Amino acid sequence: MPEVDPKALVIRFRPMEPESLIKRAALDARRSEGGHHAVSVWCGVQEEGETESELRDRILDITVQNGLGAANNNRYWVCTTALELMERGFKFVKDGYDGEPEAHFSVILGDPPTLEDAKRFVEPFERMER
Template sequence: MPVDVPRDAIVIRFKPTDPERVLQRAERDHRYSGTYGLSVFAAAPLPGEAEPDTIDRLLRASELANIRPDSNPRYYVCSRAGELLDRGFTFTKDGDDDEVAEHYTVDLGPGPTVEETKSFVQAFDQGRRR
């Protein structure tokens, strides 16, 4: 079920980056969850918080969700959730008991194509090192 994410929320994600591999990841997720989704971390900046500080907060949340920095040294930033929303994507929550507040799944729809995953990937930058 879609959830509201502030349009100004910063969104980060990890590999893969190739649209075909992103689609394969979504298809694998579909086999387990029934939806074509991609894991992201998102949060609106707190009052007075600069973008780098928000990103650091999201990276710490990803580690709480067991994403290890040594095996995921690069991350990708979408400057605002509104960019993904404008491309027709929605955000959902997994609903797991241990899901961190900043974790979301971006729903790609009922039968995504490589073109749709390409649109998703293009919303993010070229990658930054932790």
């Protein structure tokens, strides 16, 4: 199963408020096979000659191709590298559903996560707009 590259740029859509993240992770845990309290992220690594802005656009294009309409997701949050989250103790996993995009991962917040876990997750992200 593919692993996230530690150098990957990480994009997350809402919710990003710690309390809402915990609620979303609990809801997704009930739906998932593994039962992990995790949140969805989109990741990518810069290709040769690609700027960070071009990388963000490429990842955002992938999200649109996978059903996340740009009009409903005009705000997003960016973490410069997956390593920043890994160093905070978070694990990236693939959900393993049919057709899961290579760029899609889930990040386990905790089982179950605490408010401190959610705050630690949110901290390295910067809000952006399309």
